[in-house]
Amino acid sequence: MCFSFNCDSKFVKKKMASSRTQERSKIKPPQKYLKESILVERGEPSVYALKLKKESETSPKYHLGKENLQIANKVIMMMGASGSGKTTLINGMINYILGVQWGDEFRFKLIDEVTGRNQAESQTSEVRAYVVNYQEGLKIPCSLTFVDTPGFGDTRGIEQDKKLVEKIREFFSIPGGIDHIDCVCFVVKASTNRLTAAEKYVFDSVLSIFGKDIKENIQFLITFADSQTPLVLEAIKTADVPCAKDGKGNPVHFKFNNSALFANNVMGDRESPNFDEMFWKMGIISMKTYFDSLSKLNARSLTLTKEVLRERKELETVVQGLLPQIKTGLVKLEELKETEQVLDQHKADMAANRDFEYEIPVTVKVKQDLSGAHQYATNCKNCKVTCHYPCWGTWDRLNRLCSAISFFSGKCNVCPSKCSASDHHNQNYQFKDEIRKEKKTYAELKKKYEHAYHGVMTAEQLIWHLSQEYIKVRENLFENIERASQSLRRLEEIALKPNPLSTPEYIDMLIASEEEECKLGYQKRIQLLKEVKKEAEIIQKIAKKEALLPEEEEMMSERGDKGKFRLIARYWKRRAMNILPK
Incomplete structure (x- = not known):
């Protein structure tokens, strides 16, 4: 009797458990999610926001x-x-997926149409x-x-x-x-x-x-x-x-x-x-x-897509680094040309070894504080330039992950001297170049170059070294444009669509920026930017394997083994010989 009761009791419990399982399985997804959702608008039908779970504190995923x-x-x-x-x-799709019917007294929202947020989000x-x-x-x-x-x-x-x-x-x-x-x-x-x-x-x-x-x-x-x-x-x-x-x-x-x-x-x-x-x-x-x-x-x-992302980011970082270097080169060229004009006007003074004063535009490095914006920049301590802004963090040990640093060589793709990752730091300021007019003397100029090159310098040697300084800046700029061209060619191979901004168009943006800001000497810089754009167009033609114009062929053929512009160097040498007294 007791045994029989136990069997019946177990059978009844099993039957009841099975029945509850079947009842739970009969609960359709709409009713299940309705119990967990939040009423946002009462009506016919009422609207409920689905309750989502964030995957982790930092994740953009919601389940x-x-x-x-x-x-x-x-x-x-x-x-x-x-x-x-x-x-x-999207809200229509979620109602379809959950099986909501026309006659149901409710509808679901995954995302709010006005705020663009789900119920768990605090940011738009x-x-x-x-x-x-x-x-x-x-x-x-x-x-x-x-x-x-x-x-x-x-x-x-x-x-x-x-x-x-x-x-x-x-x-x-x-x-x-x-x-x-x-x-x-x-x-x-x-x-x-x-x-x-x-x-x-x-x-x-x-x-x-x-x-x-x-x-x-x-x-x-x-x-x-x-x-x-x-x-x-x-x-x-x-x-x-x-x-x-x-x-x-x-x-x-x-x-x-x-x-x-x-x-x-x-x-x-x-x-x-x-x-x-x-x-x-x-x-x-x-x-x-x-x-x-x-x-x-x-x-x-997304393996190929991530490769495109990496190369695109590297390209954009290099191109971003062009802006201050272009402006530095332009001001340096302006300084060189104005110095040349001054020397031309003071031939007699130079011949008599008399000192004279002149005024030229110069660039001065300043630090722009970023702490208020909670942003960081990767700066090169040697070149005193910002190689990547904004950058992601402050931990220098991970600066090889910065898009300005080549992951394989550990060298910077942006700064003029291509310094190593160890020479770069993530800091809460970035370097900016300010253009100022400064008064100089011929004696100061001569002394500066004599000190740099450890010896007495003639006027001819002085103008020659000035031209070499400009050529070095211009050479670095050309190498950056070449690197951008190589990345563009690679992106053409793997990307579905080219970037809307190619290099000449980017320089057009610089011209527009100069026209908008109207800073000291902007008209001369615009003219020089147009000259730089011609070189960028040459690079783009090379990337697209298009024919070059005769004068462009000459410019390209004049580049030496180390990329020096011998044509420009000869030009400045001829200028120096014409300016200086016999």
Whole structure:
């Protein structure tokens, strides 16, 4: 009797446990997440913010549900201009994935349309990854990671768009972050008949950070769509955006209309819910079509993309280092020319060994404090120049990781003397060159060079050494441009799209900067920048294997084994001989 009761008791307990398990399994994902979500707007339907868990304190990843490493994870990157409907589309996708029905009394939001934040975030305008971990009952058979980027092309202008591209670069460079990507999705409005300058710039800039192997995984998600052929397709083709193509030669695209996502779904006295329900059902079909297509895409490793990122960053650091060195060279050239004019005017004084006074522009090194901005710069203690700004930290032992330092040689790619990593320090200030007018005397000039070269110097030798000093600065500048050219050629081999800024265009930016700032002597520097641009155009032609003009061929052929400009040297020697008395 007792034995029989025990068996029955065990059987009953087992049956009850099985029943509870079955009941739990019958709870559909929408109801499960509804219990854990936060009500943000009461209505018909009410809107709830999904509760997400941050992967770690410093990670840009947020998880929905328990991580399941045994299930494949599809990664899609979402990009779109401000107002393109990107955030609403992502929210529409999450409602589809969780299985929300038209008649349900609730809708979910993964991201807020106004703030661009999820419930766990405190900062805006950052690249974030939202991982929807698979569980039984979801509408897709895998986990899904949304890489969400801030909207571009808003009223803050091109500078903000540049920051966006840098944030995307940083996101893909995070150790232990995203290691593959399944689809790069550009969200565009159906009615867009041409790409704006901001859209074209960001498209080209973002595509320039990806390897060529990603092309077939680039697709367009078209919002605010109807039954007509979207105008934006022609705009995409005109802009020649690299992407996957369908059998008709059109960019692979999917149409969405999310107008019914948060629409009132209670009939009442209105007939509009019937109309909204139709759009809801059309949206379900669009979502299913897209995710069925996504399941067939082959994932692309980000190994090549990270190589592009590394080389692009190195290139940009070198080009960034050109700016102060160009200006130093320009002022040095201005100093040389004005000194030459002074010497020309004082032939008789030099012949009689009489002293005279003159005024010339000079550059003075100053330290700009960065502590208030909580930023750091990598400075060379030998050359007294800033080689990389802003740089990531203050620990000198890791300065070989700075993009200005070659990881293999340990030498700096930016500073004039190409000093070693040990000569560089991460500091809370950067070096700036200030241009000032200073009074000099012929005696001081002569004494300076006699001290430097340990001997009495004739006037002819003096002007010769002045020209050599300029040639050295110019040579270093040319080597930097050559290095930029080598990186550009390499990037052309591996990058999907070239950087919108090539070297001549960069020098155009310097010219524009000089015109805007109007600092002392800017007109002469602009003229000299135009001369430097000619050399940059030669380098670009070499990179593209284009024919050179005869005078350009002469300039290139005059470069010696060590890269010295013998043509320029001979020019200055002739000038010196003409200036100085017999």
